[in-house]
Amino acid sequence: MKYLLFTIPFLISASALDVASIRSSVGSSDAKFTTHSSTKFYEKYANTLLTQHPVPRNNRTEAVEINVSDSIPTNYDVKDIFPKCESPTTIFDQGSCGGCWALSVAAVTSDRFCQAGVDVVLSPQDLLDCVGGESKGCSGGFTEDGFDYINDEGLRLIECVPFDATDGFCVSGGCADNSKSTDDKKYFTTSWAQYISSDEAKIQSEILENGSVSAVFEVFSDFFLYKSGVYKHVDGDYAGLHAVSLMGWGENDEEGTYWVVKNSWGEDFGEAGYFRVARGLDVNGVNMEGGLTAAKVQV
Numbered sequence: 664m665k666y667l668l669f670t671i672p673f674l675i676s677a678s679a680l681d682v683a684s685i686r687s688s689v690g691s692s693d694a695k696f697t698t699h700s701s702t703k704f705y706e707k708y709a710n711t712l713l714t715q716h717p718v719p720r721n722n723r724t725e726a727v728e729i730n731v732s733d734s735i736p737t738n739y740d741v742k743d744i745f746p747k748c749e750s751p752t753t754i755f756d757q758g759s760c761g762g763c764w765a766l767s768v769a770a771v772t773s774d775r776f777c778q779a780g781v782d783v784v785l786s787p788q789d790l791l792d793c794v795g796g797e798s799k800g801c802s803g804g805f806t807e808d809g810f811d812y813i814n815d816e817g818l819r820l821i822e823c824v825p826f827d828a829t830d831g832f833c834v835s836g837g838c839a840d841n842s843k844s845t846d847d848k849k850y851f852t853t854s855w856a857q858y859i860s861s862d863e864a865k866i867q868s869e870i871l872e873n874g875s876v877s878a879v880f881e882v883f884s885d886f887f888l889y890k891s892g893v894y895k896h897v898d899g900d901y902a903g904l905h906a907v908s909l910m911g912w913g914e915n916d917e918e919g920t921y922w923v924v925k926n927s928w929g930e931d932f933g934e935a936g937y938f939r940v941a942r943g944l945d946v947n948g949v950n951m952e953g954g955l956t957a958a959k960v961q962v
């Protein structure tokens with residue numbers, strides 16, 4: 664299945680978010696997350712969520728072979744393992760642009776370069792402006808198309824193509840005067856997009872071996888009120904799809920098992936721009952393990 668991610672403007676209206684009722688449901692449930700009462704994330708991002716149109720897989724995007732590691736740690740977080748790299752701790756704000764697919768692909772690719780020893784923050788704007796075909800910049804796109812574009816053309820540094828959260832023209836050429844971007848290294852390239860299995864141990868092994876992976880999850884409206892802790896869907900309507908970066912996992916007695924995920928709704932969202940979500944396929948309708956893509960970086 665290929666995840667075509669187009670925005671659906673006005674999918675749900677702002678009045679549909681019943682803050683008091685959702686907070687009450689979450690508070691009286693066994694969910695291990697806290698909520699806030701602000702509607703700001705709902706108002707800002709509900710209209711940037713995406714819808715999914717399955718189209719046939721092509722042959723190069725079958726799930727990549729992953730051998731399960733025999734030493735998967737209980738807790739792991741790319742940003743703790745690579746504290747010297749800039750990308751894992753960089754949080755973007757997509758604003759009113761439905762470009763989560765590009766932000767996720769650029770973040771995952773940058774994290775993977777970090778893991779391979781190259782500390783770069785690559786430009787999501789380059790993807791928004793340049794990826795063609797069925798992908799439409801701030802109106803949505805395929806995460807697969809993002810990685811495939813990086814395979815074909817390479818991705819430039821954020822300093823070369825700054826992120827402005829709007830659709831722009833694809834500008835060719837690098838920026839050779841940039842300190843990290845010498846004439847022979849204007850572009851950073853990967854393999855084609857690769858599907859990652861939905862199996863938990865394989866996802867963990869892939870992150871251990873190669874770095875963060877791009878994930879697409881189902882947003883329900885209680886997620887807009889997430890403050891901290893381990894999210895799972897409790898109450899509120901389905902709102903749309905959202906591409907994010909899966910960066911780690913953990914577990915403890917109080918909160919159970921979870922994934923560590925980077926969002927693109929600014930540093931004010933959740934746990935300083937990140938959130939945690941309960942592990943396990945189809946946790947009350949929220950499936951973080953499906954639709955995972957990544958690519959092998961070429962260093």
Ligand SMILES: *[C@@H]1O[C@H](CO)[C@@H](O)[C@H](O)[C@H]1NC(C)=O
Nearest residue numbers: 718719720721722723724725
């Ligand atoms: C996949 O490859 C097979 C054999 O090479 C070919 O017959 C088939 O049409 C391909 N499918 C797609 C979707 O490209």
Ligand SMILES: *[C@@H]1O[C@H](CO)[C@@H](O)[C@H](O)[C@H]1NC(C)=O
Nearest residue numbers: 727728729730731732868872
């Ligand atoms: C998985 O393990 C098998 C057997 O050791 C090996 O042949 C194969 O190359 C490994 N695959 C990957 C992706 O590491």
Ligand SMILES: *[C@@H]1O[C@H](CO)[C@@H](O)[C@H](O)[C@H]1NC(C)=O
Nearest residue numbers: 727857872873957958959960
């Ligand atoms: C992950 O790393 C393994 C071992 O180096 C490699 O065989 C595999 O192609 C990598 N996969 C991706 C998606 O980068």
